[in-house]
Amino acid sequence: MDLTYPTEAEDFRAEIRQWLHSNLPDGWFDDGFELDGPGRHEFNATWPQKLFEGGWICATWPEEYGGKGLTTMQGVVLAEEFAAAKAPMRGDFFGDTLVGPTLLQWGTEEQKKEFLPGILNGTTRWCQGFSEPNSGSDLASLKTSAVLDGGEWVINGQKVWTTQGHHADYCFLLTRTDPEAKHAGISYMLVPMRQDGVEVRGITQPDGTAEFCEVFFTDAKCPVDNVVGGVNNGWKVANSTLAFERGQSATTGYRRFAEEYRLLVEQATANGTIDDPLIRQRLMEYYTKIQILRINGLRNLSATLNDSKDFSVIALGATNKMFWSEMHKAAMELALDIFGPESMLIETGPESGGWPGALRDKRREGYPVSSMMSSFFFSRSETIWGGTSQIQRNIVGERVLGLPKEPKPQQPTS
Ligand SMILES: Cc1cc2nc3c(=O)[nH]c(=O)nc-3n(C[C@H](O)[C@H](O)[C@H](O)COP(=O)(O)OP(=O)(O)OC[C@H]3O[C@@H](n4cnc5c(N)ncnc54)[C@H](O)[C@@H]3O)c2cc1C
Numbered sequence: 001m002d003l004t005y006p007t008e009a010e011d012f013r014a015e016i017r018q019w020l021h022s023n024l025p026d027g028w029f030d031d032g033f034e035l036d037g038p039g040r041h042e043f044n045a046t047w048p049q050k051l052f053e054g055g056w057i058c059a060t061w062p063e064e065y066g067g068k069g070l071t072t073m074q075g076v077v078l079a080e081e082f083a084a085a086k087a088p089m090r091g092d093f094f095g096d097t098l099v100g101p102t103l104l105q106w107g108t109e110e111q112k113k114e115f116l117p118g119i120l121n122g123t124t125r126w127c128q129g130f131s132e133p134n135s136g137s138d139l140a141s142l143k144t145s146a147v148l149d150g151g152e153w154v155i156n157g158q159k160v161w162t163t164q165g166h167h168a169d170y171c172f173l174l175t176r177t178d179p180e181a182k183h184a185g186i187s188y189m190l191v192p193m194r195q196d197g198v199e200v201r202g203i204t205q206p207d208g209t210a211e212f213c214e215v216f217f218t219d220a221k222c223p224v225d226n227v228v229g230g231v232n233n234g235w236k237v238a239n240s241t242l243a244f245e246r247g248q249s250a251t252t253g254y255r256r257f258a259e260e261y262r263l264l265v266e267q268a269t270a271n272g273t274i275d276d277p278l279i280r281q282r283l284m285e286y287y288t289k290i291q292i293l294r295i296n297g298l299r300n301l302s303a304t305l306n307d308s309k310d311f312s313v314i315a316l317g318a319t320n321k322m323f324w325s326e327m328h329k330a331a332m333e334l335a336l337d338i339f340g341p342e343s344m345l346i347e348t349g350p351e352s353g354g355w356p357g358a359l360r361d362k363r364r365e366g367y368p369v370s371s372m373m374s375s376f377f378f379s380r381s382e383t384i385w386g387g388t389s390q391i392q393r394n395i396v397g398e399r400v401l402g403l404p405k406e407p408k409p410q411q412p413t414s
Contacts, residue, residue, distance in 0.1 A: 146175035165213035188234035
């Protein structure tokens with residue numbers, strides 16, 4: 001594998017570096033730099049606008065829809081430089097990573113023109129309304145109904161685990177539009193959240209955060225033109241969204257784990273647990289898997305650039321989510337063993353208080369924990385959201401390896 005990037009990519013890298021140096025706060029690149037409270041507040045308030053003005057949010061989107069039309073390679077270099085500088089590169093995950101790309105693939109011209117600008121400039125926030133109390137892994141059994149009444153859809157039902165539902169302006173919602181069909185009776189709708197027929201209730205977690213919600217729809221309204229990909233074609237559209245959700249930035253995804261590994265070694269060295277052979281073994285296992293993740297990312301990038309249909313790369317894509325999520329779950333268990341009782345203290349973790357990847361909703365009332373512990377809790381969910389590890393294994397078995405389909409439970413006979 002040739003790991004050298006083409007000259008144009010390196011030129012572009014220099015351009016991004018220059019932009020970052022000119023736009024990040026003074027001192028950002030100095031050792032031990034940390035924003036104080038007001039500085040962080042100011043940064044959070046102004047950074048999205050700078051990103052937008054620089055054109056770096058969704059920069060690989062076509063120019064006609066507000067992107068910069070970057071090539072895949074430029075997009076990778078952009079992500080690498082932002083990750084190396086530890087500079088946030090995102091507006092709203094659900095908008096720019098899930099529904100935006102889905103609209104580019106499936107949306108009508110009118111839908112693209114109406115919804116993409118709000119994603120790019122951060123004025124519209126989104127949530128994902130797929131799961132229901134009895135429809136998670138078996139998503140196609142969902143029951144929330146949408147019925148055409150006059151000129152609009154009328155929606156009734158309940159969703160659950162709707163992350164950021166309490167902040168969202170719109171929901172990309174899966175509804176049942178044909179009760180007689182299963183997969184072929186689902187539609188993908190863009191539903192306004194701020195209306196009387198929508199009630200959002202936060203679910204509080206052990207660390208006091210309440211970033212996901214139950215959402216109740218009672219005669220909620222949705223414009224007739226807000227169906228993406230056609231009525232009863234929502235299953236295919238939803239699968240595109242899920243593929244974006246399960247994917248990971250090829251050459252940068254490993255970085256937060258590498259930073260976490262560094263912190264674990266630092267702590268283990270400081271408190272002597274590094275001398276425990278089992279701790280050393282688990283640290284090495286983590287290190288090795290991070291390297292595998294990094295190298296597989298590069299393999300994926302090469303395959304994308306060469307438009308390769310190599311079977312092993314397709315299999316890699318399919319196993320990626322279960323690989324990193326299971327790796328990370330074990331790593332956070334290791335973190336608790338290294339930190340020991342100190343894990344319970346609110347200041348546990350790096351001195352800045354942040355823990356890689358633990359940029360989560362603010363702690364609320366309830367039981368406050370350190371960002372390290374919050375990351376531990378969240379790691380338990382990483383093998384669940386976006387499709388559980390068991391379901392990913394079924395997908396790999398059936399769609400990649402061509403194994404026979406799993407047996408369905410027998411229906412009781414009356
Ligand atoms: C942090 C977090 C955020 C989330 N955010 C969102 C969101 O924003 N929007 C949204 O719509 N959903 C969201 N979800 C929901 C998530 O997609 C579902 O939890 C997930 O799909 C699993 O569904 P379930 O919880 O109903 O579990 P179930 O489907 O009931 O599964 C229970 C267990 O049975 C196993 N299982 C089920 N079927 C099979 C099978 N056929 N073979 C083998 N094992 C099986 C599962 O792997 C799991 O271990 C979120 C979940 C979490 C944890």
